[in-house]
Amino acid sequence: MINRAVIALALAGTSTAAHAQTINITADATFAVLGDIITWTISVTGLTAGQFVQAYDFNVQALNPTVGEASTFSTSLSNLVGPTAGTPNGASIDGVSGGQSTLVDPLNATFGDVVLGTFAVEATREGTISYTLTDGGVLNAPIIRIRTGSDLGPIALEGADFTIRSDIVNRIPAPSTIIMLALASASAARKRRGPREGTR
Numbered sequence: 135m136i137n138r139a140v141i142a143l144a145l146a147g148t149s150t151a152a153h154a155q156t157i158n159i160t161a162d163a164t165f166a167v168l169g170d171i172i173t174w175t176i177s178v179t180g181l182t183a184g185q186f187v188q189a190y191d192f193n194v195q196a197l198n199p200t201v202g203e204a205s206t207f208s209t210s211l212s213n214l215v216g217p218t219a220g221t222p223n224g225a226s227i228d229g230v231s232g233g234q235s236t237l238v239d240p241l242n243a244t245f246g247d248v249v250l251g252t253f254a255v256e257a258t259r260e261g262t263i264s265y266t267l268t269d270g271g272v273l274n275a276p277i278i279r280i281r282t283g284s285d286l287g288p289i290a291l292e293g294a295d296f297t298i299r300s301d302i303v304n305r306i307p308a309p310s311t312i313i314m315l316a317l318a319s320a321s322a323a324r325k326r327r328g329p330r331e332g333t334r
Contacts, residue, residue, distance in 0.1 A: 155180035155291055157278065159194075159265045159300040166257040166305050172202070174255065174265070178248045178296070181280060185290045187211060187248055188281040189233035191273040194253065194265055196225035201261040201305055209251040211244060218272070225255050225263055231272045235285050257305045265300040269293070 155178070162173045176194070178187060194207065206219035207230040217232030232251075234244070255263060267277050276293030 155295055156297045156299055161301040161303050166303055170257045172255045172303055175252050176250045181246055184282045185280050186234050189273045189279045190250055191231040191270040192267040192277045193270050194227040195268050197264045198261050199224035199226045201259045201263055202255040202257050205254040207251050207253045210249045229270050231270055260305050262302050262304050264302040266298055
C-alpha cells in the first residue's frame with residue numbers, strides 16, 4: 135500500500151532543499167518613529183564551499199516606497215568589479231550592482247553566508263517598510279549570479295534559485311503624538327459624559 139503521507143513529506147523536503155539559498159533583507163529595528171534611521175543589510179545564505187558571488191545586479195524595491203528616504207547602497211564585498219551604489223528613489227534604490235571577479239580561486243572572496251552590503255532609510259511617513267529585489271538590468275545577470283571556483287567556473291546558482299526574505303518595519307507616531315492623541319481622546323470622552331451630578 136502506498137503511504138501518501140510519506141510521499142508528501144518527501145516532496146516537501148525536496149522543495150525546501152531546492153530553496154535553501156536565500157537573499158535576506160534585514161533591518162536593525164522593528165518599529166520606527168518619524169525621523170528614525172533604519173539600517174538594512176542584504177545578505178546571501180546557503181552557499182557551499184567554493185561558491186562565491188560573481189555578480190549582483192538589482193533594484194532594491196520598497197513595497198511601500200513613499201514611507202521613507204533611502205541612502206545609496208554600500209557594498210561589503212572584497213575584490214569588487216565596477217560596483218555601483220545605485221540611485222535612491224524614495225525608500226527604493228535603483229541600479230545597484232557589483233560582485234567578486236577573479237580568474238583563479240578567489241583570494242579574499244567570501245563564501246558561505248555573504249553580506250552584500252547595507253543601506254539606510256529615514257522614516258518619513260507612517261506605514262510599513264519592507265523590500266524585494268528586481269533585476270537591475272545592468273550586468274546581464276538575474277539579480278545575483280553565483281559561480282564555483284573562478285569566473286571561468288560553472289554557474290552554480292542564479293536569481294531564480296534564491297528565495298527573497300525581507301523584514302518589516304512599522305513606522306508609528308512619535309511618542310509626543312501618541313500622548314497628544316490620548317489627551318485629546320480623554321478630553322472628548324469627558325465632554326461626551328458632560329458635568330457630573332452635584333457640580334451644576
